[in-house]
Amino acid sequence: MHEYSLASAIVEQVRKIAQEHNASKVKTIIVSADPYEMVIPDLLKEAYGIITDEHELFKDSKLELIILPAEIICIDCDHKGEPSMEGDEEFAYNFRCAKCGSRDTHLNIRHLTIETVDLEIPE
Amino acid sequence: MTQEKKITVKKQAYLVNDEIADKIRRLMKEKNKLFFNIMGSIGAGKTLLLERITEKLSAHYKIFVINGDVATTIDADRIAAQGATTVQINTGGGCHLNANLIQKELDKINIDDYDIFFAENVGNLICPSAWDVGAQMNIVVVSITEGEYVIKKHPIIFKGAEIAVINKCDLDGLGFDSDILVEDASKIKSDMEVICTSAKTSLGLEALIEALGIQLP
Structure with missing residues (x-):
């Protein structure tokens, strides 16, 4: 709290x-x-x-x-912006990059x- | 008569905290000191790890540990018995340490008297992640007895950490599985170092000390 x-x-x-x-x-x-x-x-x-x-x-x-x-930064392609989808089946908050599709992204x-x-x- | 005026502020609520945290970080860097923030849930083994680290390093380095807990001085007393200087912050109802609390304790000592500083945050995998304490590295400790989903359930704290410590690995195979947590930690933040330890047996202790950038003579 x-x-x-x-x-x-x-x-x-x-x-x-x-x-x-x-x-x-x-x-x-x-x-x-x-x-x-x-x-x-x-x-x-x-x-x-x-x-x-x-x-x-x-x-x-x-x-x-x-x-x-939400906004992510893609480690693979440096794209910064909204993720392509909210959530992930395996990891919460591990979003997919809207540009290159990588899961290696930081919030x-x-x-x-x-x-x-x-x-x-x-x- | 009064007039209404809209003021554009655009400043973070954490501004004051973060300014103090940056000041602490700058000071530690200028003085060539190391400062680590140890976070993790209650019972993850943070205190025992710090006891083992202190035991290993206290012959070579002067160590100062700031312990955060709601009540008691149990943790500070335990670590002090291993050769560190410790201070206990009792937060009352507070669920995290912050930079102001750390600064107040640093103001009471001569920083030059010590080489390595640790903050053992309040046991909690949520709130401490939001409050910068001015450390150069954030370390999250989880134990394999906390269940296989502990990392998946608390992603934010790992995203802000430089090192994830998977503790109690001496219990591996006894109904607990460290592999799941190692894999989750590695996936959740690709550039985070993941180290398996057992504070009880000292397994992985040297790897952790090396990851902290501390040289053992």
Whole structure:
């Protein structure tokens, strides 16, 4: 259950951003993650709610998670992009290269990224 | 009156952790030190392997081990008895170590007093893979008693590892089969080194030490 650590890291960064912009409220945070990042969206949102519960800056704020399409890097032909199929009969996450068909591919996991933050700023 | 403003951030949630991890890695490289992150499930034999490694190396190298566990100092005490300096991090409910926890322990010592550093991560095949601790190499330890599907079920941690250690190979043929795990590990990441060991009998220990790039005089 590392979603709590991730939610803490998000809150810590957003708090700094809000301070830099003299914001009075954080409204919405949009984060993106790879499908194989091992983040459980509901747990992440729950952890975010627990962490921000007593923070006035984050009161009534929303955390939205966008799941990106999977991306692989082919060891044989260097192709980078979406795999030709999801999953493998033998190995989960060992995807076939869409260009050359090789199974010798690495997942290019895009780690949880804070995309945008909507802030309320006093005029 | 207030106005709403959308800020484009495009920064990883792991940013702070990864910056600390990079700093640790740079420092270790500058000072010509080795730092390894040992991951694996509970009972895979991480601690006994570190005891054996320490026993073998402590006459030649100064070793510092950071042990991560939810509770107790059992692992740190066991490894310290073999000649390493150890520190136990109790994570409470935490399921993994992170770079900040490692940095805090490194801040308490003089890095120049040691040659080789190990982090023994919390027993878990999921969460530790996501958190860079600043090591130069990630090593995953699995034992053949964990079942023949243990690698297939936990692919991500192996994809981020430089070495897979298949432990408890002294039990090979006694209802357990190391070949399946060796084959799975070799297939899951083609450039990962796979080493069969038995921490109990020291089988494969020298091969592991060599794979870590440690010279035995």
